[in-house]
Amino acid sequence: xxxxxxxxxxxxxLDGRLSxxxxxRRFVEAWRLSGGRVPGAIASLQSHVEAFxxxxxxxxxxxxVNDDELRQVAQRALSMLxxxxxxxxxxxxxxxxxxxxxxxxxxxxxxGCVGVGCIVAxxxxxxxxxxxxxxxEWIQAEFEWGAWPSAVIxxxxxxxPIIGNVLAFLGATQEGWPTWLAAIIFFAAPxxxxxxxxxxxxxxxxxx
Numbered sequence: 001x002x003x004x005x006x007x008x009x010x011x012x013x014l015d016g017r018l019s020x021x022x023x024x025r026r027f028v029e030a031w032r033l034s035g036g037r038v039p040g041a042i043a044s045l046q047s048h049v050e051a052f053x054x055x056x057x058x059x060x061x062x063x064x065v066n067d068d069e070l071r072q073v074a075q076r077a078l079s080m081l082x083x084x085x086x087x088x089x090x091x092x093x094x095x096x097x098x099x100x101x102x103x104x105x106x107x108x109x110x111x112g113c114v115g116v117g118c119i120v121a122x123x124x125x126x127x128x129x130x131x132x133x134x135x136x137e138w139i140q141a142e143f144e145w146g147a148w149p150s151a152v153i154x155x156x157x158x159x160x161p162i163i164g165n166v167l168a169f170l171g172a173t174q175e176g177w178p179t180w181l182a183a184i185i186f187f188a189a190p191x192x193x194x195x196x197x198x199x200x201x202x203x204x205x206x207x208x
Contacts, residue, residue, distance in 0.1 A: 001030050003081055006042050010078045013071075020067035023074075024053050041080035048073040127190055132158040134171030134186075141174060165190065 001009075009030065013023035027049050031038065038046075048070055055065040136154025139145060145153075158164040165186045172182040 001034060001038075003039050006030070006039065007078060007081045010045075010074050010081075013074060014078065019062065020052065020065070020070060021056055021062040024049055024056065024070075028053060039081060041077040044080075045073055045077040123189065127185070128158065130172075131164055131168040131186065134168040134175065135164060136171075138167050138171030138174060141171075 009018075009023065009026060012018045013020065018026070027045075031042075031046055031049075036043075052065065052067065052070045056062065059065050132151075132155050135158045136147075136150045139154050139157075140147065140150035143150075154167075157167055169182045169186045172186065173179055177185075
């Protein structure tokens with residue numbers, strides 16, 4: 001029997017469509033056919049039905065044994081069956097105030113990320129342009145190549161880690177830049193932008 005079948009049987013008893021003894025006999029028969037594979041509410045009711053059956057057997061007459069206790073237990077079992085059958089849906093309500101706060105917080109965070117990201121990107125582009133220029137200038141001065149070959153080779157070498165920084169540093173000092181300024185621009189600044197970008201990426205990455 002399904003939960004609906006058990007519920008129908010109990011409702012028939014509680015509504016008076018079945019006597020206590022008729023309910024008892026159908027319950028016992030259904031229990032035996034089920035082999036004990038029943039809902040928990042029915043399992044808790046079974047011992048009370050057996051006790052009522054024993055009292056009826058001793059009385060040897062229907063309608064003599066008081067079934068008030070059996071009726072109460074059957075009512076509880078029916079309630080338990082109804083609760084078990086009810087779909088369990090989490091009560092999620094839409095909180096407009098909280099939603100607005102979340103959206104506002106997200107917008108502020110994104111604005112901060114975009115602002116910092118734009119600044120870092122602009123600094124990085126400026127450094128790349130300077131590095132390409134001074135690397136090309138250093139190559140042209142050292143090897144006495146033409147402007148185009150120097151520019152092509154300088155463009156390639158400028159993006160080689162360490163080598164590009166060193167050649168740009170040499171080119172800048174060769175052009176008259178102070179050593180300390182060239183060191184800040186071509187060594188300290190790239191390192192700072194890399195560290196800043198990495199830090200921001202880790203802070204804004206996936207969170208568990």
